[in-house]
Amino acid sequence: MSTATxxxxxxxxxVSADSLAELLVxxxxxxxxxxxxxxxxxxxxxxxxxxxVPEQLFDVTAFPIMMVLMYTYLFGGALAGSPKEYIxxxxxxxxxxxxxxxxxxxxxxxxxxxEKGVFDRFRTLPIWRPSTMxxxxxxxxxxxxxxxxxxxxxxxxxxxxxxxxxxxxLVGIALLxxxxxxxxxxxxxxxxxxxxxxSVMGVSMMVIFPLTFLSNVFVDPRTMPxxxxxxxxxxxxxxxxxAVRGVMAGDWPADEIAWSLGWAGLFVLVFGPITMRxxxxx
Amino acid sequence: xxxxxxxxxxxxxxxxxxxxxxRAVDGVDLAVPAGTxxxxxxxxxxxxxxxxxxxxxxxxxxxxxxxxxxxxxxxEADAVRGRVSLTGQYASVDEDLTGTExxxxxxxxxxxxxxxxRVRAARLLEAFGLTEAAGKQVKHYSGxxxxxxxxxxxxxxxxxxxxxxEPTTGLDPRSRNQVxxxxxxxxxxGTTVLLTTQxxxxxxxxxxxxxxxxxxxxxAEGTKGELKASVGAGSVHLRLRDPDQRPxxxxxxxxVLDAQVQDESDPVALTARLGTAAxxxxxxxxxxxxxxxxxxxxxxxxxxSLGQPSLDEVFLALTGHDxxxxxxxxxxxxxxxxAA
Numbered sequence: 001m002s003t004a005t006x007x008x009x010x011x012x013x014x015v016s017a018d019s020l021a022e023l024l025v026x027x028x029x030x031x032x033x034x035x036x037x038x039x040x041x042x043x044x045x046x047x048x049x050x051x052x053v054p055e056q057l058f059d060v061t062a063f064p065i066m067m068v069l070m071y072t073y074l075f076g077g078a079l080a081g082s083p084k085e086y087i088x089x090x091x092x093x094x095x096x097x098x099x100x101x102x103x104x105x106x107x108x109x110x111x112x113x114x115e116k117g118v119f120d121r122f123r124t125l126p127i128w129r130p131s132t133m134x135x136x137x138x139x140x141x142x143x144x145x146x147x148x149x150x151x152x153x154x155x156x157x158x159x160x161x162x163x164x165x166x167x168x169x170l171v172g173i174a175l176l177x178x179x180x181x182x183x184x185x186x187x188x189x190x191x192x193x194x195x196x197x198x199s200v201m202g203v204s205m206m207v208i209f210p211l212t213f214l215s216n217v218f219v220d221p222r223t224m225p226x227x228x229x230x231x232x233x234x235x236x237x238x239x240x241x242x243a244v245r246g247v248m249a250g251d252w253p254a255d256e257i258a259w260s261l262g263w264a265g266l267f268v269l270v271f272g273p274i275t276m277r278x279x280x281x282x
Numbered sequence: 283x284x285x286x287x288x289x290x291x292x293x294x295x296x297x298x299x300x301x302x303x304x305r306a307v308d309g310v311d312l313a314v315p316a317g318t319x320x321x322x323x324x325x326x327x328x329x330x331x332x333x334x335x336x337x338x339x340x341x342x343x344x345x346x347x348x349x350x351x352x353x354x355x356x357x358e359a360d361a362v363r364g365r366v367s368l369t370g371q372y373a374s375v376d377e378d379l380t381g382t383e384x385x386x387x388x389x390x391x392x393x394x395x396x397x398x399x400r401v402r403a404a405r406l407l408e409a410f411g412l413t414e415a416a417g418k419q420v421k422h423y424s425g426x427x428x429x430x431x432x433x434x435x436x437x438x439x440x441x442x443x444x445x446x447x448e449p450t451t452g453l454d455p456r457s458r459n460q461v462x463x464x465x466x467x468x469x470x471x472g473t474t475v476l477l478t479t480q481x482x483x484x485x486x487x488x489x490x491x492x493x494x495x496x497x498x499x500x501x502a503e504g505t506k507g508e509l510k511a512s513v514g515a516g517s518v519h520l521r522l523r524d525p526d527q528r529p530x531x532x533x534x535x536x537x538v539l540d541a542q543v544q545d546e547s548d549p550v551a552l553t554a555r556l557g558t559a560a561x562x563x564x565x566x567x568x569x570x571x572x573x574x575x576x577x578x579x580x581x582x583x584x585x586x587s588l589g590q591p592s593l594d595e596v597f598l599a600l601t602g603h604d605x606x607x608x609x610x611x612x613x614x615x616x617x618x619x620x621a622a
Contacts, residue, residue, distance in 0.1 A: 022409075030439075032392075
């Protein structure tokens with residue numbers, strides 16, 4: 001790309017001083033955008049990036065498909081007698097696990113952006129400070145939704161039947177996306193805190209694997225030793241998996257939903273301010 | 283939006299920023315008059331970018347204070363952000379997005395409505411000669427185009443103060459001239475520009491006042507005339523036809539001009555640095571006299587030029603060490619030499 005520099009710039013159209021001067025004549029500046037509007041604009045940026053670099057959707061499509069197929073046929077026969085029966089239990093769990101897992105790419109994209117000059121430009125804008133971060137997460141919420149739809153579709157093909165109907169499925173996805181949005185603040189924090197993309201990936205794996213596997217996604221925790229049950233039963237992923245499983249089955253488990261939303265709120269309250277502190281200090 | 287109040291766009295007192303053991307900025311005092319181009323001149327690692335980043339609210343100072351249009355850069359950062367724009371050393375736009383998308387994005391973030399942002403983006407792209415490239419991702423832009431889109435992004439809302447951090451580093455001479463034209467147009471409309479550069483000629487072309495900065499300190503400050511007078515009248519560069527005549531020519535120049543003469547790596551080239559105190563004549567008069575003497579002595583001069591003091595010379599004069607002296611702890615940057 002750089003070798004083309006000289007040839008291209010000689011062909012560049014000249015700068016038009018007159019129209020430039022015309023543009024510079026100070027017009028009344030528009031009022032600052034609201035927090036919501038600035039966040040949505042950053043969300044639009046995330047969508048544009050998906051449009052220009054569609055490869056990044058690989059992790060929200062191929063990866064979840066792989067997860068569903070693998071776990072259904074790997075554990076189905078042994079744990080529930082047949083894959084067909086197991087998928088009723090497994091699918092909402094795999095849905096939760098996959099989406100929570102792909103949240104970690106948020107940290108990576110924040111981290112790669114910091115290296116570039118555009119981050120400095122955003123930080124000198126007179127806008128609501130968290131909107132840059134919220135924008136990432138709004139774009140990611142779209143990716144989580146895509147992943148959820150992909151997994152559900154594959155699940156239905158394999159025989160998953162949600163008894164909660166359309167309403168149950170929609171509420172389940174909404175709950176999951178809301179939780180993932182809140183959970184992602186951990187990754188924005190690491191994305192700003194750690195120096196390289198590799199270290200962000202490394203730390204993310206350390207957090208995400210124990211958190212997702214040590215849950216009730218695959219099996220009922222009652223067969224686990226007591227100390228592990230204590231962890232698993234109180235894990236936010238377990239609460240979320242139970243809530244999504246219940247809602248999609250039409251049971252509407254109010255306590256599990258409350259626990260999931262409570263955890264989500266806690267994540268935002270703890271990691272949101274830390275993220276913003278790092279963002280302002282960077 | 284005008285800035286007639288105190289007359290100062292930037293005022294800093296004892297500004298300090300440390301990174302670990304290094305004092306990147308070590309007590310910088312600046313007073314930048316509104317409505318002018320103010321040049322901050324210094325080699326790589328002198329603390330120019332760090333100073334700009336503090337003034338643009340990207341970095342928090344560790345000591346001292348600074349005001350931009352009367353607003354404290356730490357306590358009133360948001361008010362400062364409302365009036366400044368920054369064009370960094372590297373394109374401060376999103377490389378994955380197209381030129382249009384970048385400008386619309388920033389337009390929206392500055393509070394323009396959807397259609398207003400689109401109109402303004404299109405007009406800016408046209409004024410900057412980028413209409414054809416408007417739909418291309420910025421990562422496919424050439425260096426000159428990147429710099430243009432970057433500056434365009436900085437003037438989406440005409441800022442009261444524009445920071446240009448080494449705006450022409452890495453550009454070919456033609457693109458560099460175009461950037462200079464843009465800067466002149468921006469200042470003509472009343473925007474104050476703080477320009478950092480490694481090149482004396484760039485500061486000379488654009489700035490009305492210049493601060494020379496080294497090791498995080500301002501080592502000289504003044505108008506262009508004042509600075510140059512302190513550095514010397516300039517240099518005479520000669521290329522001879524016959525390399526064997528070089529010792530003779532050097533000897534002659536030393537006597538006639540009372541100047542420091544230096545052999546260049548090219549065997550036919552030499553440079554004489556003109557002093558100030560020794561002579562009341564202008565640089566041109568001294569050079570003319572030298573040429574006459576050389577002709578009389580039978581030395582054939584192929585090529586002759588009278589140059590401004592280079593950044594290296596400014597540094598030598600001001601600090602006693604050149605910009606890449608072994609002790610100065612900086613890496614050798616070939617760009618300095620291209621400019622010099």
